[in-house]
Amino acid sequence: MSFIKKYIEQEKVNRRNFLFASAAGLGSFAAAGMFGPNMARAAIADPTIAWSYRNRTNPYWNEIVSGGEAFVESLGMDKDALVHLINEGSSEKSLADVKALLSRTGGELALAIDTNDAPNCRPVVEAVAEAGGYVSTIWNKTDDLHPWDFGDNYVSHMTWSDEKPAEQTARILLDAMGGKGGVVHLGGIASNNPAIERLQGLKNALADYPDAELLAAEPADWDTQKANQVMSGFLTRFGDEIKGVHCANDTIAYGVIEALRAEGIEDMPIVSYDGNPQAVQLVAERKILATVFTNPHWGGGITAALAYHAAIGSFKPSEEPNEHREFYGPTIMVTPEDAVAFKADYLDNVPTYDWTDFWGPTNGQIQYK
Amino acid sequence: MNGILNRETLVKWAPLIVLFILILFFTVLEPRFFSVRNLARIAISSAPALMVAIGVTFIIIMGSIDLSMEGTVSVSAVVFAFAFLALGGTILSWAWLALPLAVLVGAAIGFLNGLVHVKLKVPSFMASLAMGFVGTGFALLLTGGDRIRVEDEVFRGLLTERWLGFPVMVYVALAFLLIGWFIQSRTALGRNFYAVGGGEELAHASGLNVNRLRIMGFMLAGVFYAVGALLAVGRIGIAETATGNNFMFMSITSVVVGGTALWGGVGGVWNTLVGVLIVNVIGNGMVVIGLPGYVQDGVLGLLVIIAVVLSTDRKSVSFVK
Structure with a gap:
């Protein structure tokens, strides 16, 4: 049974290291906190990139995530480098997963997320901003929540008007x-x-x-x-x-x-x-x-790209106009006349997108009724 | 109460009476409800559900529960579709082998289910629920989230070919209903299900290998789930991870509403037929008379409670957990 003993010993050490690391992490947050939330850190050299979504059974979310993977690959990484947080339709799980990942990465996170329902968006965004990470959201957000109220950390929100x-x-x-x-x-x-x-x-x-x-x-x-x-x-x-x-x-x-x-x-x-x-x-x-x-592949890729590039400092979200913070995603009408051409252009060959052209295909600033 | 109106008679015939009242109700409000074409539509939506519900009927008669149907249906449907397309894509080629293959897959999942339940002594609802999730996950792994279209005209004849106004799939379902009835009433296996459901200790004491019987039961259920999967694919021409969706609620509701008692030993495939028809008549009838969908769910929920209340002899049940 010695291997069990050894395992337990190892785990003890790991746990101790983990506690030390967390304490150090908390310390650095506290230090950063003194300079106010918006100056939490200048740029993150190598943030963890994550997509948080419902699940992959649904073809729509499958496309979204494949876009996220394509973006990660465009950075020269393996597509497995993208962290998947799957909420299975639960807002509680969505938030808990994000918090866990924030503490694991010490806030060095570029997060793309659909928060599952609108009320869940605020706690998610607040948790990310507090930890100094960067988040871009799609679909679900309450009307009173705006990226520009969070400095740079809440990078963008994209939705589609149907x-x-x-x-x-x-x-x-x-x-x-x-x-x-x-x-x-x-x-x-x-x-x-x-x-x-x-x-x-x-x-x-x-x-x-x-x-x-x-x-x-x-x-x-x-x-x-x-x-x-x-x-x-x-x-x-x-x-x-x-x-x-x-x-x-x-x-x-x-x-x-x-x-x-x-x-x-x-x-x-x-x-x-x-x-x-x-x-x-x-x-x-x-x-x-x-x-x-609605080009979910592009939507999934660009949402991750926005969070990532804001995190590494390629652009400063707070210096962008509001229509670059909250905007409608692309829509393309497919009719019998152009279906064949559309299929060839968008589906049979997934186009190679320029993941730094953040706003080219978008459809203007979100309007609230 | 005595005579014709004693409790036992009422419980026995209540589901059928409910079915007739429902049909009468919808027909009065919308006479087109009782047309051959609409009855065929109800039959089409009932056929796959009936297969799945018959499968779980055997398990419930044993006093266990099986919640793996959604995963099993998805895996069987997806394996069938892949094999069918790989072997030629039409029933007239070797692709017909995909049919028995799907049934084997269903049986294999049921067998695993039974093993986990019996050998690892995991309660049946947990073992089967977990196995259902494994199945759904496996189906997703196979398809990668895509749908597989099965276009073969001969296979789709299940839906498009009609005899006496009803599509072929309805007759296939009826044939399997008869097989289910035969197993239930004319084989030792079927009678043993009742024996275990009526009193497991007694059955065990009389020398019945209860563990073996349970595993057989789950396998048999898996076979019927697979047949249900085939009819579901025949109905919409698509196999996907979502093929199994809703079958759990639909089938358990049907079995209970049909009058098969959840603690085993009572009921059978004819009850299940009536239960499936009740559920589908409500589903169809609500749309036909123009009531919104949430009323439909509410009515079904009420019916389940009424059915369980009716089929429970409260004097003999000392506590409920």
């Missing part, structure tokens, strides 16, 4: 229906912001089409099988009255297409959102008339 693009897809749909007849909408999880915005986009467009009518809008929870069942129900309820289907995202559209196929309906106008590769293929085949690509 209302306008969803309105555009709705117009494509309504035009394909000849401007008249019934539309059904299959939405995301009812409380999700994108789900609300995408439905609102459809309603905005409908205002200009007096002969078209929204028959029903039902949440399908971003889920293919749920969408399949909801669409079946719609077919019973409205039958031939349905002349077009507005889907909140591509995974929902797949379920809708199969529900229609089961009934032998092949030519129903359908539009969706997200620009997943298979949806783009279906757009090329005219089974879907439009989808919207």
Whole structure:
């Protein structure tokens, strides 16, 4: 049993070292703290780069993270150098993981994160700023929280406004229906912001089409099988009255297409959102008339890049204008005419992005209602 | 209470009565609910769920619980899709071998599940829940988060080909329902499930190898999960990690609402059929009459409580944990 003894001894030593190290770390924080939070440190030579997100099962987050990996590789590192903090949809875990990583790295951290829900953004940002790390966020943030209130440490926030693009897809749909007849909408999880915005986009467009009518809008929870069942129900309820289907995202559209196929309906106008590769293929085949690509690969890469370059001192966030701190991400409309070219440019070959062109593809400063 | 209306009779027929009341309710509010086309739609959404629910029925009859269905369905679906495409991509080639392969995968996961439960003495809900997570993770590892499309027209005939207004997959599900019923009522294996569920010590004392039986039970459940996975892929033409989503809630709810008691020994595959139909009639009917989705979840939750209350003889249960 001597190996066990040896192991325990080793662990004791490790633990002691860890405690010493932590104490030293705390000491240095205290010293840095004397100069105020915004002067915590000038630049970090070699920050740990981390992405904190839901999980990789979802194709969207998979794309986001692949962008983060591409950025890390562009620095000449192995892609495993990117630290993954997976929150599995829990804000508590998200915050706890960030705090743990901050203490492990002594604040030498460049963090890209979706904080899972908006209220969780503030504690995450405060923890990072306090430790002297750098953070860039996407999607979730309360309206009263702004990067410029945190000096350099809260580098940027990017989100996407889905209302306008969803309105555009709705117009494509309504035009394909000849401007008249019934539309059904299959939405995301009812409380999700994108789900609300995408439905609102459809309603905005409908205002200009007096002969078209929204028959029903039902949440399908971003889920293919749920969408399949909801669409079946719609077919019973409205039958031939349905002349077009507005889907909140591509995974929902797949379920809708199969529900229609089961009934032998092949030519129903359908539009969706997200620009997943298979949806783009279906757009090329005219089974879907439009989808919207938000370039998650670029979004994932640039968010990590912003945090990293702020951390190493390539630029000073506090000297940038507000539209470089809070901005909308890119959106690209994919229609049957350009689906093939789009697929070749963006999906079959992932473009090599210039990860220092932080704001080129973005869509202007975030507007609050 | 006595005569026709005694408690036992009520418990036995309550699920079926509930099903009829629901059908009547939705039909009165929207006559199109009771059309062949809509019944076919309900049947389509019920078919994969029925397979998974029958699988877990055997486990619940034994007095155990199996929560691994989501992982098992995902792994079986993904392995099937990969093998199917690798072997030719159409049933008319060697790719048909992917069908039995998927079933074997389901059985293997069930076997592992049973081993962990019996040999390591991990309670079944924990062993199977953990195995389900392992399965979901493994499916993700295989796919890397991608969807695999299965386009073969012959395989998709499960959905697109109809006999008497109902797609082929409905008949496949019915065939497996009969197989499940045969196992339950005509084989020693099926009768032993009831014996263990009715009183494990007694079954053990009469010389039954309970451990072996449990492992067999989990394997059998795995086989039915895999069949459910195949029908799920047939229904939407996509195999992915998310193929297994929602099957846990759906199947356990169905089994309980159908009148199979959670402590074992009571119920069977016909109860499960009724339970699955109740759940899917509610799912479809709510959309058909235009009630919002959250009402649907609420109604299902209430039904589960009512079902358990009805099937519990409170005089014989001294405490609940």
